[in-house]
Amino acid sequence: MIRGIVRYLDERSGSAPLIRKALRYVFPDHWSFLLGEIALYCFIVLVATGIYLTLFFEPSLHQTVYTGSYEPLRGRTVSEAYASALDLSFKVKAGLLVRQTHHWAANVFVVAIVLHLVRVFFTGAYRKPRDLIYYLGVGMLMLAVLEGFLGYSLLDDLLSGMGIAIAYAVAMSLPVIGASFAMLVWGGPFPTHAFETRAYIAHVLVLPVLIGILLTGHLALLAMRHHTQFRSERGTEARVVGYPAVPGYAPRSLSLAFATSGVLLLLGGLVQINPVWAYGPYEPGLSTNGAHPDWYLGWLIGALRLVPGFDVQVFGYTVVPNPFWGGALFPLVVFASLFAWPSLERRFSRDSAFHNLLDRPRDAPWRTAIGAAFFTWVGLIFLVGSADRIFVELGIPYTWQIWIYRALVFVGPVVVFFIAKRVCDELRVNELHPFRGVTGAVVERTPAGGFSEERRRPS
Numbered sequence: 001m002i003r004g005i006v007r008y009l010d011e012r013s014g015s016a017p018l019i020r021k022a023l024r025y026v027f028p029d030h031w032s033f034l035l036g037e038i039a040l041y042c043f044i045v046l047v048a049t050g051i052y053l054t055l056f057f058e059p060s061l062h063q064t065v066y067t068g069s070y071e072p073l074r075g076r077t078v079s080e081a082y083a084s085a086l087d088l089s090f091k092v093k094a095g096l097l098v099r100q101t102h103h104w105a106a107n108v109f110v111v112a113i114v115l116h117l118v119r120v121f122f123t124g125a126y127r128k129p130r131d132l133i134y135y136l137g138v139g140m141l142m143l144a145v146l147e148g149f150l151g152y153s154l155l156d157d158l159l160s161g162m163g164i165a166i167a168y169a170v171a172m173s174l175p176v177i178g179a180s181f182a183m184l185v186w187g188g189p190f191p192t193h194a195f196e197t198r199a200y201i202a203h204v205l206v207l208p209v210l211i212g213i214l215l216t217g218h219l220a221l222l223a224m225r226h227h228t229q230f231r232s233e234r235g236t237e238a239r240v241v242g243y244p245a246v247p248g249y250a251p252r253s254l255s256l257a258f259a260t261s262g263v264l265l266l267l268g269g270l271v272q273i274n275p276v277w278a279y280g281p282y283e284p285g286l287s288t289n290g291a292h293p294d295w296y297l298g299w300l301i302g303a304l305r306l307v308p309g310f311d312v313q314v315f316g317y318t319v320v321p322n323p324f325w326g327g328a329l330f331p332l333v334v335f336a337s338l339f340a341w342p343s344l345e346r347r348f349s350r351d352s353a354f355h356n357l358l359d360r361p362r363d364a365p366w367r368t369a370i371g372a373a374f375f376t377w378v379g380l381i382f383l384v385g386s387a388d389r390i391f392v393e394l395g396i397p398y399t400w401q402i403w404i405y406r407a408l409v410f411v412g413p414v415v416v417f418f419i420a421k422r423v424c425d426e427l428r429v430n431e432l433h434p435f436r437g438v439t440g441a442v443v444e445r446t447p448a449g450g451f452s453e454e455r456r457r458p459s
Contacts, residue, residue: 026242027249028229032119034256039112041260042105043215049102050204056092058084059154059200061193070277078281081156081196085276101268103294106148108264110296113141121341121371123358125228127351131342133225136218138338143211145296150203152274152294154196159274161282163293165190166304170327175320191284231357240356292389302384303330306405334378362431365424373417380409 010016027033060080066073068083069090078086088095117137120126126134149167153160168190171182187194226240234241243249267273279288293301303326312320345367346352361368387401 025223025245026226026240027245028227028242030230032123033227035112035116035119037253037256038260039109039116040215040219041257042109042112042264043211044257045105045261045264046102046109047208049098049105050208052098053088053102054204056084056088056095057081057154059196061156061191061196073277073280076281079156081154082276082281085155085157089277097265097269099268100271100273101264103152103273104267104271105264106151107273107294107296108260110141110144110148113137113144114296117141117338118375122361122368123228123230124355124364124367125358126342127355128342128346129225129354130221130228133218133221134342135339136214136221138335140211140214140218142335143207143214147203147207147211148294148296150199150207154200154203155274155276156196156282157276158279158282158286158288159276159293161191161284162287163297164195165284166301166323166327169321170304170323173321173324174328175324178321178324191282226356228356228358230360292385298385299334299378299382300327300331300385302381302387302405303327305387305402306381306384306409330381337374362424362427365421365428368424369417369421372420373413376416377409377413380405380412 006016058080062080063077064080064083066076066078066083066086068074068086070086073086085099088099090096120134120137149163153164153167168182168186171185172178174181182190185195185198186192187198227242229241232241243252280286292298304323305326307322307326309322311318311322359367384402384405387398387405390396390401391398
């Protein structure tokens with residue numbers, strides 16, 4: 001029966017050569033390549049759980065009286081969005097499991113993309129002819145961060161409302177176009193009912209479709225240009241070594257898919273995340289100390305906190321408000337640097353050749369040093385985002401932390417750059433001359449039965 005079905009499909013589609021080639025596609029045998037697959041499977045879980053959530057969520061800020069099962073909020077006037085989020089958590093069957101699994105999948109999705117990006121950067125996998133694949137990956141990271149922000153902002157709880165207020169201030173701070181841009185996105189001065197509907201459409205339709213398009217293009221180009229691989233005795237620039245899709249790699253990939261889904265479901269069922277009932281509904285006049293967004297926005301919050309309180313004024317008019325520097329300029333510089341790096345490296349190294357083999361970080365000391373300094377810079381600003389939590393939990397004064405971080409963001413990357421460069425150079429030299437500076441030793445046994453050691457320099 002199977003043979004007949006395959007023959008029937010092949011005679012009408014002519015797909016046998018393509019299927020045969022796909023089944024014999026060779027995958028590299030290295031654990032770091034699995035990071036991209038984890039991101040793919042997280043995206044699938046996000047789509048599946050998101051479809052379930054859309055059946056019960058009401059994206060409306062119209063006020064209603066909550067009559068659900070959560071006693072502390074019963075009788076309170078809340079938005080329909082917040083009430084439906086509470087019903088998803090306490091009333092809908094498997095609602096809390098699916099909602100928390102969806103939230104955990106979003107966090108792991110961004111983690112996997114970031115780690116995959118780090119691996120690609122430090123091994124030089126973005127070089128020609130795979131620079132377009134790299135650009136699509138960085139674009140997916142940008143959309144994933146925006147998608148995650150809009151996702152947890154829909155619930156209209158106190159934490160998400162504070163986040164939207166900050167985003168509105170950042171949008172308003174854009175020079176020249178800020179007010180017009182904020183009015184276009186929000187549909188009026190914050191807070192507005194229009195933003196909820198627009199954010200919902202962007203979150204459930206526009207951004208997932210864009211991410212899916214970029215992901216499809218990313219995988220298609222990767223298949224056409226084939227995976228990179230680490231240098232080995234058999235693997236060369238012209239020969240790909242690894243496991244074929246069937247029967248070698250497919251079972252591993254399916255196992256990883258089930259494992260990823262299983263871990264996310266366990267996290268959703270056992271580890272609490274975003275308890276909106278504890279935050280309460282959003283009210284413009286309320287805020288809470290120690291509140292923090294999802295981790296992937298920590299670097300933006302850190303940048304906003306790190307910049308000193310000043311505005312650029314010309315003739316008494318504020319030209320560049322303070323939120324612009326940390327909320328808009330900083331992420332723009334980060335992503336612009338990531339997009340520009342392949343061209344910059346190609347220009348300064350004068351290397352326009354095709355590369356199918358990966359570098360070890362030590363093989364490219366300058367790239368490794370610059371990358372280590374860059375990620376240290378971003379990482380330090382990311383840590384600033386937790387300054388309020390450190391104050392609440394450990395009692396370390398908030399102001400002290402800010403001034404220390406302001407010094408570290410200038411000194412830390414420079415120190416890391418020279419350390420990374422020196423380590424790479426030493427590793428390369430020791431690899432070429434493994435006995436450089438090492439002393440030998442001759443051990444002799446004495447007539448009394450003891451031992452003596454004489455150290456000698458190797459000849």
